[in-house]
Amino acid sequence: xxxxxxxxxxxxxxxxxxxxxxxxxxxxxxxxxxxxxxxxxxxxxxxxxxxxxxxxxxxxxxxxxxxxxxxxxxxxxxxxxxxxxxxxxxxxxxxxxxxxxxxxxxxxxxxxxxxxxxxxxxxxxx
DNA sequence: ACGATGACGTTAT
DNA sequence: TATAACGCCATCG
Numbered sequence: 001x002x003x004x005x006x007x008x009x010x011x012x013x014x015x016x017x018x019x020x021x022x023x024x025x026x027x028x029x030x031x032x033x034x035x036x037x038x039x040x041x042x043x044x045x046x047x048x049x050x051x052x053x054x055x056x057x058x059x060x061x062x063x064x065x066x067x068x069x070x071x072x073x074x075x076x077x078x079x080x081x082x083x084x085x086x087x088x089x090x091x092x093x094x095x096x097x098x099x100x101x102x103x104x105x106x107x108x109x110x111x112x113x114x115x116x117x118x119x120x121x122x123x124x125x126x
Numbered sequence: 127a128c129g130a131t132g133a134c135g136t137t138a139t
Numbered sequence: 140t141a142t143a144a145c146g147c148c149a150t151c152g
Contacts, residue, residue, distance in 0.1 A: 011149085017127040030133050042145050048134035050149070066133080083133080 013039075014051045021052070023113050024065040027093045029103065030110040031069045038112060049074065057082055064089040071105040 016039050024030050032045040040048065052063045064086040068074050073090075075083045087097065095103050 013149085022127090024133040033136095036134085041148090043135075044149080046132060046147070047149055051133095053133050054150095063133085068133075069135060076133060079133070086133090 013041075013047070014054070017048055017051045018055070018061050020113065021063060021066055024062055024110050026062075026065075027095065027108070028110040029066060029067050029071075029090065029095065029105070029108050031063050031071075031112050033069050033103070034110070034112075035066060040085040046067075053078075057085060065093075065110070067103070072100070072103060 017035060020035055020038055021030070032048045035048045036042065036045045048066070049068075050070075052061075052066060055061050055063050057063075067086075073083050073086050081102055087101075090103070091097070095108055
């Protein structure tokens with residue numbers, strides 16, 4: 001069932017994905033394509049999602065803050081309800097789903113690592 | 127090494 | 140707006 005088998009040392013590419021996802025602040029969400037683009041991977045949105053698939057639900061990574069470009073959770077039978085968990089967690093952070101099970105990306109979309117929601121101070125890193 | 131798959135995205139109908 | 144098909148690239152058998 002395509003289980004992760006063993007992931008002792010993921011590729012550096014995945015490490016970047018995980019690191020970026022960890023930077024998503026609570027109450028906000030990012031899309032797979034956005035993550036990919038921020039990493040310099042314009043068309044590899046799939047790999048971003050695939051990387052998150054390898055992450056355990058109890059991982060330190062806020063994987064639940066990543067949704068697709070349509071602003072909705074990607075429901076898949078392979079996740080066996082982890083998708084529900086994702087929605088539940090997002091709602092816990094104050095994110096509201098509309099009648100179409102989608103969220104307002106215009107309102108919750110993560111601006112990026114260079115634009116924290118508090119201080120729009122670009123490139124103020126180190 | 128090869129073929130098939132997939133937590134996606136974009137464009138066309 | 141919803142549905143369908145194609146493209147992209149890493150991972151799996």
